[in-house]
Structures are given as structure tokens and as C-alpha cells.
Amino acid sequence: MYFSSSVVVAILAGIAQAQTPQGFKPEVKNKLDVMFNSTMVSKPGQLLSKAETASAPQIAASSSMVDSSKSYVFVMLDLDVPAAQGNATRRVLLHAMETGFKPTSQKIAGNAVLLASTEKGPASYIPPGPPATDTIPHRYVQMLFEQPQTLAVQASDFANMQARINFDITSFAEKNKLGEPMAANFFTVDGKATAAGGKGGAKGTASASGAMPSRTAAPFTGAAGQLDVSYGLAGLLGGLALVAV
Numbered sequence: 001m002y003f004s005s006s007v008v009v010a011i012l013a014g015i016a017q018a019q020t021p022q023g024f025k026p027e028v029k030n031k032l033d034v035m036f037n038s039t040m041v042s043k044p045g046q047l048l049s050k051a052e053t054a055s056a057p058q059i060a061a062s063s064s065m066v067d068s069s070k071s072y073v074f075v076m077l078d079l080d081v082p083a084a085q086g087n088a089t090r091r092v093l094l095h096a097m098e099t100g101f102k103p104t105s106q107k108i109a110g111n112a113v114l115l116a117s118t119e120k121g122p123a124s125y126i127p128p129g130p131p132a133t134d135t136i137p138h139r140y141v142q143m144l145f146e147q148p149q150t151l152a153v154q155a156s157d158f159a160n161m162q163a164r165i166n167f168d169i170t171s172f173a174e175k176n177k178l179g180e181p182m183a184a185n186f187f188t189v190d191g192k193a194t195a196a197g198g199k200g201g202a203k204g205t206a207s208a209s210g211a212m213p214s215r216t217a218a219p220f221t222g223a224a225g226q227l228d229v230s231y232g233l234a235g236l237l238g239g240l241a242l243v244a245v
Contacts, residue, residue: 018044019031019032019044019183019184019185019186020044020141020184020186021044021045021079021139021141021186024079024141024186025170026169026170026173026180026181028143028180028181028182028183028184030061030062030065030182030183030184031062031183031184031185032059032060032061032142032143032144032182032183032184032185033059033060033061033108033109033112033185034057034058034059034142034185034187035057035058035059035060035108036048036052036053036055036057036058037052037055039052041142041185041186041187044185044186044187045139045186045187045188046187046188047137047187047188047189047190048128048187048188048189049189050127050128050129050130050189050191053127053128053140053187053189054127055125055127056096056098056125057142058114059074059101059114059115059142059144060108060109060112060113060114060115061103061112061113061115061144061182061183062110062111062112062113062183063103063111063112063113064111065182065183066102066103066113066115066182067103068102068103070102070146070147071099071100071101071102071146071147072101072102072115072144072145072146072147072182073097073098073099073101073144073145073146073147073151073178074096074097074098074099074101074115074117074142074143074144075094075096075097075142075143075144075145075169075181076094076095076096076097076125076140076141076142076143077092077093077094077095077140077141077143077167077169078092078093078095078128078130078138078139078140079092079138079139079140079141080130080134080136080137080138080139081093081138081165082131082134091165091166092165092166092167092168092169093126093164093165093167094123094158094163094164094165094167095123095125095126095127095128095140095164096123096124096125096126097121097122097123097153097158098117098119098120098121098123098125099117099119099121099122099147099151099153100117100118100119100147101115101116101117101144101147102115102116102117103115104116115144120155121155121158122153122154122155122157122158123155123158123164128140128189129191130189130190130191131191132191132192133191134191134192137188137189137190137191138188138189138190138191139186139187139188140186140187140188140189141184141185141186142184142185142186143169143181143183143184144181144182144183144184145173145178145179145181145182146178146179146182147178148176148177148178148179150176150177151176151177151178153176
């Protein structure tokens with residue numbers, strides 16, 4: 001079968017534009033710039049270390065995509081939480097849901113502008129902490145949604161880990177009228193990797209002024225680990241000590 005060069009280019013462009021993992025729904029083709037201090041997630045699926053992702057990221061989006069009169073919601077998911085006992089299916093964990101993001105005047109790269117929020121939560125950032133015993137790197141997906149004025153999600157909705165585990169972003173978005181994600185990105189973290197993993201990341205130039213609220217707990221590393229609850233996250237684990245994120 002013969003394909004013209006223009007068709008091949010179009011197919012490759014479509015593949016290159018996918019910013020979410022293969023098979024993940026909803027699929028998103030617009031890029032969300034995600035920056036951890038000086039490390040930028042320059043390509044979907046980039047390998048980063050636990051150390052690099054210990055603090056909540058800064059985010060940026062194309063200026064043509066965002067409107068200063070609107071607010072936006074940032075969501076981050078781990079798609080590869082080990083299965084519960086007696087079950088072979090991996091689970092999804094909500095690592096962060098931050099509301100109230102608005103575009104700033106700060107440019108990041110090209111026509112991307114930094115987004116910032118003064119709001120806290122409703123789901124504080126939990127750093128990646130896949131256990132060293134896990135057999136695969138975990139995929140962490142970040143998405144940006146336009147925030148409806150009717151959104152009424154509260155911190156109490158995510159007061160324990162049970163509300164975060166098996167999180168269904170499609171159902172949540174439909175229920176709360178978020179619509180489809182505007183932009184996305186994803187990176188991976190290998191529990192077996194050293195802090196050197198991901199040192200090939202591109203360097204960003206974002207300033208601390210656009211960072212998400214610094215309510216960052218220590219990563220939960222599994223049955224043998226502990227979660228630092230000094231940031232007001234006491235009770236977050238809620239009896240789910242076997243989750244590894």
C-alpha cells in the first residue's frame with residue numbers, strides 16, 4: 001500500500017501531538033507546560049526523578065488558549081498505583097487538584113504564559129513516590145480544565161485517601177461540568193531509578209511567583225513508608241496504607 005508523503009507527515013504530526021499516554025482517555029493534543037523548579041517536562045513521557053518532582057510544579061499554557069477573565073483547574077493523576085490485594089488491575093490516584101489558576105503577564109517560551117493561583121486545593125499536591133519494588137515506571141498525567149463558575153468542590157471532598165484512589169477524571173469532569181481538558185502533559189517516575197533519572201530535562205525560566213500553593217506532603221512510598229502530614233494532611237491515608245504512588 002502506498003501513502004503519499006503528505007499523508008505520512010500528517011499521521012506523524014498527529015502522533016507527535018498526543019500529550020497524554022497511549023490509551024488514556026480523554027486524549028489531549030494541546031501541550032500544557034509543566035515545570036519543576038529548573039526542570040521542564042519537554043516531551044510527553046519524560047523520565048523524572050522523585051527528587052525533581054518533590055515540590056508542586058508550575059504550569060503554563062499558550063496565550064491563545066487562556067483568557068484572563070476565566071479561571072482554570074489543574075489536575076494530576078498517577079495511572080499506575082499497584083493493585084489492591086487480590087486484584088491485578090492497577091489503580092488511578094488523584095495527586096493534585098488545584099483551582100483558581102489565571103494567566104499572568106510572564107512569558108515562558110514562545111507564546112506560553114505562566115498560570116498562577118492563590119487558592120489552596122481542594123486536593124493538595126502529593127509528590128510521586130513509586131516504590132523501588134514496583135516493576136514499571138509510574139505515569140503521571142497533568143491536565144488543565146476551564147473552571148466553571150458553578151464548581152463547588154471543597155477540601156473536605158478529598159479529606160481522606162479513599163476519595164483520591166480509583167479517581168475517575170471522566171466522571172468527575174462530567175459531573176462538575178468541566179468539559180474536555182484544554183491541555184495536558186505527562187511524565188514518568190521510576191521507583192528503582194536514582195535521583196539522576198530525568199537529568200536530561202529542558203530548563204525552564206519560570207519564577208516562583210507562579211508556583212502552586214506550597215502545601216506539599218512527602219511522597220507516600222507504600223506499606224513500609226510513611227506520609228508526612230505536617231502540612232495539614234493528617235488522616236489523608238485513612239486506612240489505605242498499602243497504596244504506593
